[in-house]
Amino acid sequence: MTRTVDAVEAEHAYDVVVLGAGPVGENVVDRVRAAGLSAAIVESELLGGECSYWACMPSKALLRPALARSDARKVAGLRESVYGPLDAMEVLAHRDSVVGHWKDDGQVDWLDSIDVRVFRGHGRFVGPRRLEVAGPEGERHLLTARHAVAVCTGTRAVLPELPGLPGAHPWTSREATSSDRVPERLIVVGGGVVGVEMATAWQALGAKVTMLVRGGGLLPRMEPFVGEHVAEALATRGVDVRTGADVTAVVRDGGTGPVTVVLEGGDHVEGDEVLFATGRAPRTDDIGLEKVGLTPGSWLDVDDSLRVTGSDWLYAVGDVNHRALLTHQGKYQARIAGAAIAARARGDASLDTGPWGAHAATADHAAVPQVVFSDPEAAAVGLGLAQAERAGYRVRAVDLDMRQVAGAGLYAQGYRGHARIVVDLDREVLLGATFVGPGIGELLHSATVAIAGEVPIARLWHAVPSYPTLSEAWLRLLEAYRG
Numbered sequence: 001m002t003r004t005v006d007a008v009e010a011e012h013a014y015d016v017v018v019l020g021a022g023p024v025g026e027n028v029v030d031r032v033r034a035a036g037l038s039a040a041i042v043e044s045e046l047l048g049g050e051c052s053y054w055a056c057m058p059s060k061a062l063l064r065p066a067l068a069r070s071d072a073r074k075v076a077g078l079r080e081s082v083y084g085p086l087d088a089m090e091v092l093a094h095r096d097s098v099v100g101h102w103k104d105d106g107q108v109d110w111l112d113s114i115d116v117r118v119f120r121g122h123g124r125f126v127g128p129r130r131l132e133v134a135g136p137e138g139e140r141h142l143l144t145a146r147h148a149v150a151v152c153t154g155t156r157a158v159l160p161e162l163p164g165l166p167g168a169h170p171w172t173s174r175e176a177t178s179s180d181r182v183p184e185r186l187i188v189v190g191g192g193v194v195g196v197e198m199a200t201a202w203q204a205l206g207a208k209v210t211m212l213v214r215g216g217g218l219l220p221r222m223e224p225f226v227g228e229h230v231a232e233a234l235a236t237r238g239v240d241v242r243t244g245a246d247v248t249a250v251v252r253d254g255g256t257g258p259v260t261v262v263l264e265g266g267d268h269v270e271g272d273e274v275l276f277a278t279g280r281a282p283r284t285d286d287i288g289l290e291k292v293g294l295t296p297g298s299w300l301d302v303d304d305s306l307r308v309t310g311s312d313w314l315y316a317v318g319d320v321n322h323r324a325l326l327t328h329q330g331k332y333q334a335r336i337a338g339a340a341i342a343a344r345a346r347g348d349a350s351l352d353t354g355p356w357g358a359h360a361a362t363a364d365h366a367a368v369p370q371v372v373f374s375d376p377e378a379a380a381v382g383l384g385l386a387q388a389e390r391a392g393y394r395v396r397a398v399d400l401d402m403r404q405v406a407g408a409g410l411y412a413q414g415y416r417g418h419a420r421i422v423v424d425l426d427r428e429v430l431l432g433a434t435f436v437g438p439g440i441g442e443l444l445h446s447a448t449v450a451i452a453g454e455v456p457i458a459r460l461w462h463a464v465p466s467y468p469t470l471s472e473a474w475l476r477l478l479e480a481y482r483g
């Protein structure tokens with residue numbers, strides 16, 4: 001029996017109210033309920049949020065066959081069996097099942113099982129600790145939080161202001177992850193994570209993809225060698241990757257049919273769809289922030305317990321605080337915030353907001369891992385070399401061509417990949433690690449443990465990687481460091 005409310009005007013009080021039921025909001029309510037506090041959650045679309053329906057889950061469902069086929073094509077004796085095209089309709093049907101056909105019944109049941117009251121509708125602050133929810137049938141509910149409100153409203157895609165763009169009905173990440181057909185020609189604007197992953201998926205599904213990248217390379221937040229490897233591989237697969245390409249206008253007569261993207265200098269590209277993967281904006285423009293002394297549309301600044309600067313009851317968790325736009329990191333913040341809310345509600349003397357304390361999201365500053373499911377995969381945690389130098393560390397970078405790793409050659413013939421660690425020379429611990437290559441994503445957690453644990457290099461030397469796995473990259477990197 002679900003507890004989704006019906007059309008009755010009512011006033012309700014809970015210990016904690018969470019605005020937004022993405023992966024992060026769900027984890028906040030889970031933690032505060034586990035600590036014995038009562039909780040309600042407000043959601044205007046689907047319980048499970050962007051990640052479940054239009055981001056992580058559908059994108060990875062689209063990418064998995066592309067990456068598996070690519071790996072299989074590098075294995076002698078198997079290669080010949082996987083030369084045909086992907087069955088695009090089968091892949092799209094699998095994607096649909098991975099996202100539960102855009103239905104959230106399972107989430108409703110789970111929230112009901114942990115006794116969290118779900119309010120469907122758009123939530124807005126009407127004052128400190130007070131929110132009004134406008135339900136789908138015009139009903140209104142007033143919610144009061146005794147201890148805390150957590151804003152977990154996430155982000156939406158940003159579209160640049162360009163002539164012709166609104167009428168051209170561009171794809172954003174939502175359409176790129178939910179389309180039920182493969183466009184013949186897809187133009188992708190933006191060379192960040194969404195652009196790269198979606199170019200990889202749709203090219204593998206049969207589209208002819210052109211990437212228009214404003215800057216000099218792909219995945220600019222990672223070490224430069226990552227973007228170089230990924231761009232080269234995309235080009236080999238037939239993607240037209242154009243760097244230094246500034247879009248000035250978009251033309252689509254009548255809003256349907258072919259779309260033309262005009263570039264600085266007058267050049268233009270024609271496609272059947274155009275995806276703008278040009279970043280995210282916080283969903284804080286219409287949540288009544290002005291009623292609690294904050295600026296609508298802004299990212300919400302928080303301390304390490306995820307409490308909004310200057311407030312003793314308001315928390316902002318996940319994408320909306322702009323610390324790390326990643327599901328796993330937002331869920332980590334949710335665990336920390338949930339514990340901090342509970343400790344403060346109890347007036348608990350054990351509240352520990354110092355570095356690496358139980359109530360501080362310290363890893364947000366030191367060890368944020370990210371795997372990009374490009375082909376080859378890219379994975380990074382902590383600081384890149386340039387970032388570490390800018391931050392004032394005395395560092396040394398150690399580089400490795402992955403072909404020196406026996407396991408790489410076995411994983412895939414002609415394996416191409418690269419690894420780098422960045423070592424803090426004063427403390428002899430790792431500050432960052434970056435890998436690019438087939439199957440490399442699963443290597444990342446070892447680096448995350450080393451960085452979050454501040455494991456001394458001298459002790460890492462005793463962490464023996466199994467032969468012959470990709471993890472022997474560690475041995476080669478440490479040998480190079482120790483000379």
Ligand SMILES: Cc1cc2nc3c(=O)[nH]c(=O)nc-3n(C[C@H](O)[C@H](O)[C@H](O)COP(=O)(O)OP(=O)(O)OC[C@H]3O[C@@H](n4cnc5c(N)ncnc54)[C@H](O)[C@@H]3O)c2cc1C
Pocket residue numbers: 019020021022023024025042043044045046047048049050051052054055056057059060121122123124152153154155173177194283286287317318319320324325326327328329330
């Ligand atoms: C294409 C794509 C692929 C991605 N892939 C990955 C990946 O592989 N791994 C990874 O870690 N991250 C990935 N991300 C990032 C990930 O999706 C986000 O970091 C994650 O969804 C953030 O979770 P959240 O709960 O903070 O916000 P969201 O998931 O955005 O959830 C916020 C929820 O709040 C609701 N809401 C907003 N305003 C209101 C309101 N006023 N009232 C009621 N409800 C409201 C929304 O409807 C939504 O359900 C990807 C992102 C994109 C775009």
Ligand SMILES: NC(=O)c1ccc[n+]([C@@H]2O[C@H](COP(=O)([O-])OP(=O)(O)OC[C@H]3O[C@@H](n4cnc5c(N)ncnc54)[C@H](O)[C@@H]3O)[C@@H](O)[C@H]2O)c1
Pocket residue numbers: 160189190191192193194195197212213214215220247277278279280324325326370371372373
């Ligand atoms: N596998 C994963 O972990 C994963 C996958 C997808 C998304 N995400 C998360 O989602 C977030 C959003 O991804 P994203 O790719 O949308 O954003 P992004 O910020 O990573 O990349 C956006 C890119 O668009 C470019 N750009 C911005 N305005 C432009 C314009 N007018 N014309 C041309 N280019 C322009 C930027 O220079 C940038 O390189 C990321 O922060 C990422 O962490 C994670």
